[in-house]
Amino acid sequence: MAASWAPAGSLKSGYLPSTATKLADGRVLVAGGLEGLGDLPSTSAEIFDSNVLSWTDTGSLSVGRSEHFAIALANGWTVYQPDGNHAGR
Numbered sequence: 001m002a003a004s005w006a007p008a009g010s011l012k013s014g015y016l017p018s019t020a021t022k023l024a025d026g027r028v029l030v031a032g033g034l035e036g037l038g039d040l041p042s043t044s045a046e047i048f049d050s051n052v053l054s055w056t057d058t059g060s061l062s063v064g065r066s067e068h069f070a071i072a073l074a075n076g077w078t079v080y081q082p083d084g085n086h087a088g089r
Helices: none
Strands: 019-022 028-031 045-049 054-057 069-072 078-081
Touching: 019 069, 028 069, 028 078
Parallel strands: none
Antiparallel strands: 019 028, 028 045, 045 054, 069 078
8 A cells, every 4th residue: 555645633732833753663742832822832742643543642741842852762762852932931
């Protein structure tokens, strides 16, 4: 089957600019972004599983983030580097 785009449901939060990080098991972690009219950095985090075409809530970020970088490490952790808007700024 050739790769193609297909509807897969919506993020529960859907904030931009968030990061989308491919995890070692193929799922995708989407985290952070701006929320509300005040453009507050979000702590939201959701995982997309392409095997079942669904989103699942996961643990929240400890600090709201937007305009940040995310890197998946081999040990299963994801590291966030702030750049731009983050809580406490």
